[in-house]
Amino acid sequence: MKILADQNMPLVEEFFSSFGEVVRFDGRNIAAEQVQEADVLLTRSITQVDQQLLSKANKLKFVGTATIGVDHIDQAYLAEREIAFSSAPGCNAVAVAEYVISALYAYSQDRDVELRGKKLAIVGVGNIGNCLREKLAHSGIELILCDPIRAEQGTLPEHVNIDSALESADFVTFHVPLIKTGAHQTKHLLNVDRIKKLKPGMLIINASRGDVIDNQALLNAKTSGQALELVLDVWENEPNILTELIPYCLYTSVHIAGHTLEGKARGTQMLYQALCKTLGVSATKRLEAFLPIPALSQCHLNSTFSQRDYGRIVHMIYDIRRDNGLMRANLESQGFDVLRKQYPPRREFSTLKVSTPLAHTQRLQQLGFQVEMNEE
Ligand SMILES: NC(=O)c1ccc[n+]([C@@H]2O[C@H](COP(=O)([O-])OP(=O)(O)OC[C@H]3O[C@@H](n4cnc5c(N)ncnc54)[C@H](O)[C@@H]3O)[C@@H](O)[C@H]2O)c1
Numbered sequence: 001m002k003i004l005a006d007q008n009m010p011l012v013e014e015f016f017s018s019f020g021e022v023v024r025f026d027g028r029n030i031a032a033e034q035v036q037e038a039d040v041l042l043t044r045s046i047t048q049v050d051q052q053l054l055s056k057a058n059k060l061k062f063v064g065t066a067t068i069g070v071d072h073i074d075q076a077y078l079a080e081r082e083i084a085f086s087s088a089p090g091c092n093a094v095a096v097a098e099y100v101i102s103a104l105y106a107y108s109q110d111r112d113v114e115l116r117g118k119k120l121a122i123v124g125v126g127n128i129g130n131c132l133r134e135k136l137a138h139s140g141i142e143l144i145l146c147d148p149i150r151a152e153q154g155t156l157p158e159h160v161n162i163d164s165a166l167e168s169a170d171f172v173t174f175h176v177p178l179i180k181t182g183a184h185q186t187k188h189l190l191n192v193d194r195i196k197k198l199k200p201g202m203l204i205i206n207a208s209r210g211d212v213i214d215n216q217a218l219l220n221a222k223t224s225g226q227a228l229e230l231v232l233d234v235w236e237n238e239p240n241i242l243t244e245l246i247p248y249c250l251y252t253s254v255h256i257a258g259h260t261l262e263g264k265a266r267g268t269q270m271l272y273q274a275l276c277k278t279l280g281v282s283a284t285k286r287l288e289a290f291l292p293i294p295a296l297s298q299c300h301l302n303s304t305f306s307q308r309d310y311g312r313i314v315h316m317i318y319d320i321r322r323d324n325g326l327m328r329a330n331l332e333s334q335g336f337d338v339l340r341k342q343y344p345p346r347r348e349f350s351t352l353k354v355s356t357p358l359a360h361t362q363r364l365q366q367l368g369f370q371v372e373m374n375e376e
């Protein structure tokens with residue numbers, strides 16, 4: 001069996017080599033000829049999987065994307081060709097939620113803003129939105145939840161429509177899929193009209209898809225002096241993004257919100273499990289066997305630890321300002337895709353065991369740390 005896998009997908013050899021030969025490809029530059037002999041195609045978000053790419057792929061039995069976003073896959077065409085398909089829903093939900101939490105604490109420190117008592121609108125309450133909601137429970141930040149699809153399904157009674165959510169929130173974070181048409185279109189969900197109405201100083205975080213916010217409208221708003229704080233991980237037209245917008249952002253990154261070691265590796269594992277199911281064999285390999293030991297694994301808090309120190313613990317594991325600095329310093333010389341490919345290792349909060357006095361156990365557990373109580 002020939003398994004064709006994106007060069008930026010970790011652990012493919014570990015999970016898939018028992019099925020056959022693993023051949024890597026450059027996700028941005030793959031031609032139909034390369035897929036011709038493949039039985040399995042494993043991609044990330046940058047490869048358009050469509051009729052053109054698969055025109056010569058007569059042996060192909062399985063396509064997997066190690067992402068939750070599926071806007072790059074022509075699923076109808078795969079179904080027509082009877083090629084099995086799997087994505088990796090939820091694989092990077094923790095990573096993206098932790099990216100947002102890191103952004104909130106960094107903003108709080110850099111702008112000297114108290115987060116408690118502020119309102120955060122979460123637009124899109126699926127895997128990521130829900131994970132963020134759970135991690136921020138009892139944080140003192142009031143959450144406003146917006147997901148009209150779940151509201152229609154009856155699974156989100158707290159749903160607030162987007163315009164009311166934007167009107168009352170101090171911060172907004174987007175976690176919707178890219179939907180280009182229809183009643184729940186998300187392309188330019190934050191458009192020129194909505195941007196104009198935002199309250200002064202609003203913090204906007206986008207770690208969903210670049211097209212969810214009209215980037216040119218955002219730039220126009222900023223150059224005309226509108227007070228907005230921008231945290232952008234995703235951009236319209238990646239990798240050729242609107243670089244003029246960068247200086248107007250508080251924090252920027254190169255579409256890496258989901259790129260913890262665990263998040264990327266879970267995506268590979270989920271595709272391995274899906275392929276095993278398709279082939280009718282049992283999935284015996286486990287991710288835990290392949291992940292490296294974290295460099296920082298324990299931390300001890302005493303009774304002087306207080307509410308204002310939560311940001312310090314979060315940033316010990318992941319500080320968004322590292323990625324902001326890397327992008328600003330290197331984008332011009334290295335380019336968007338190279339920075340993504342060379343993304344330095346990042347771990348999730350769960351890799352840190354925190355020994356803490358009772359007062360902080362619940363909150364730290366909710367954030368996702370391993371917690372053990374001490375008597376101090
Ligand atoms: N920056 C990154 O690295 C990164 C990582 C993972 C995912 N993403 C993006 O984030 C998106 C969300 O990921 P997820 O795992 O939570 O997906 P998900 O499918 O679990 O959840 C998406 C939610 O958005 C809701 N939704 C759809 N249209 C909406 C609208 N118009 N308004 C409000 N809500 C709407 C859906 O009902 C669903 O509950 C993905 O589709 C992907 O594009 C980006």
Ligand SMILES: O=C(O)[C@H](O)[C@H](O)COP(=O)(O)O
Binds near residue numbers: 092255
């Ligand atoms: O949709 C997703 O899951 C994410 O956007 C994904 O992490 C994007 O990263 P890529 O696949 O391009 O590495």
